[in-house]
Amino acid sequence: MLVAFLATLVAGAATSIGAALGVMGRGTSPRLLAGGLGLSAGVMLYISFVELLPEGAQVLSGGGPADPRGTALAVLSFFVGITVIAVIDRLVPTAVSPHEFTGRMTGSGGHDEVRAPEERAADLALRARLLRTGTITAIALALHNVPEGFATFVAALQAPEIAIPVVAAIALHNIPEGLAVAVPIRRATGSRTKAFWLATMTGLAEPVGAVIGFLLLAPLLSGDAMGAIxxxxxxxxxxVSLDELLPAAEETGEHHTVIYSLIAGMAVMALTLLVL
Structure with missing residues (x-):
């Protein structure tokens, strides 16, 4: 059991690699921000349509090929998920306290930059939106990582030798997930520490999911319930990808960087899922 838990912990901790990449350097480059957000959108869209939704339909169909009933229930659950996060999104304040932002940009040596009032206001608005984006992204990825961690844990319990490629693949695709959270939080708050640890915490949802699933949820989250989730x-x-990540990425003005990064994110996930 200890080996299975450590395997799950290693897979989740790989998020820290992406978090570290997201906080390296100045972190204020529009191209870096656009690339990070576009990459994370590609990762999340590919996971959703190629892995999670079909797997949910299969589970809801009794574990075999997806049938009309299972597909219909999966589609219904898909839009229920969208409705829930849309309601949550409406409840999150669009503005944050002005004390959260000093108007100082990384690399200014801690001194206020001389900028036009409208430019400063636009920057504060962008930071507020990115803070909200990064937080919602972290929540969504943490929710995704809980069942993923439980699945890794179960695989390691059943056959540790089979768990090795599973852990490697999950760890690989957790790297861009860490980047997805760290980049907007880094840009919004100017804090490398906050960005790194928030992104890392999304990965730690995997060992947490393993423990919770093993102790409490395994008898309950099975069959139709797991498929719906x-x-x-x-x-x-x-x-999150369509409402938060891509619009924020486009606001950087780096349209082609966004598109190329979106495709790159999908390609990374495709390769890791093929290995998985």
Missing amino acids: LAAVAGVMVF
């Missing part, structure tokens, strides 16, 4: 999480991730 997988499809609903897919809906959450799609909403």
Whole structure:
């Protein structure tokens, strides 16, 4: 059991690698921000449509090929997930306290930059939106990582030798997940520490999911309930990608960087899922 838990912990901790990449350097480059947000959107969209939604339909169909009933329930759960996160999104304040931001940019040596009032206001608005984006992304990825961690844990319990490639693949695709959270939080708060640890915490949801699933949820989250949860999480991730990540990325003015990064994120996930 200890080996299974450590395997799950290693897979989740790989998020820290992406978090570290997201906080390296100045972190204020529009191209870096656009690339990070586009990459994370590609990751989340691909996971949702290629892995989570089909898997939810399969589970809801009794574990075999997806049938009309299972597909219909998965689609319903998908849109329920979108509705839930949309309601949560409406409840999150769009503005934050002005004391959270000093108007200082990384690399200014801690001194206020001389900028036009409208430029400063636009920057504060962007930071507030990115803070909200990063937080919602962290929540969505943490929800996704809980069942993923439980699955890794079960695989390691059943056959440790089979768990090795599973852990490697999950760890690999957790790297861009860490980047997805760290980049907007880094840009919004100017704090490398906050960005790194918040992104890392999303990965730690995997060992937490392993423990909770093993102790409490395994008898309950099975069959139709698990299938519905997988499809609903897919809906959450799609909403976050389309409503938060891509619009924020486009606001940087780096349209082609966003598109190329979006495709790169999908390609990374495709390769890791093929290995998985």
